[in-house]
Amino acid sequence: MRMIEIKGFIKTSMVDWDGKVTSVIFLPNCNFRCPMCHNYELILNPSKYQSISISDVKRYLEMHSDFIDGVVITGGEPTMHKDLSSLIKQFRDMGFQIKLDTNGSFPNVIRNLVEKELVDYVAMDVKAPLTDGKYKKVAGVDVEISRIRESMDYLMKSGIEYEFRTTVVPTLHTEEDIIEIAREIEGAKKFVLQKFEPKNAMDEKLRKLKPHDASYLKQLAEKCKCFVSKIKVRA
Ligand code: SF4
Structure with a gap:
């Protein structure tokens, strides 16, 4: 069977899973085209990147299992890949915890991974308030909102650890939009507001934009706290 091609590997990261030391694996392709995406080469031109062999990744993990807690699977959009669970299982079988980053548009894949106990933590993007027009503006494509809502509802009921996260972009989100997102995820375990990094944004027009600073976020x-008690700012 042809395995997923791994297109990026950060050997050690302290910032991709709060409180854990991880290795991060980047998978190619995505069904969204978010204008603020900073990994857009990975979704538009994945062949530009040399594939990294799974054996090399496993060898590194094995050699450093004394201090690496887990593996973060990110992209691109990992849940687009049919053999994602086989890939994750290989790290799972080595004893590593797994975090999945996802845009939430494949709820069945998320459900399947959670039910098979192949993930410990899911970080799901909530790009915008859940209306067709607003989501499309931030995701760059038409999005089936019902699938985003299904992933959201599932995670909130699943018992797994998770976070919802929004990258706040000055020209794409108003303050009311962010509060509306918080209202839509009312009662969630954790909501993260992420600072937008303009430098490598897919949409060139966004590259010159001044991002909101930490104090604004x-x-x-604070304004979202009446809906979600645990809110973190990543800036
Ligand atoms: S969902 Fe993530 S990887 Fe996909 S285009 Fe948007 S920011 Fe990029």
């Missing part, structure tokens, strides 16, 4: 977080 913290004020915004």
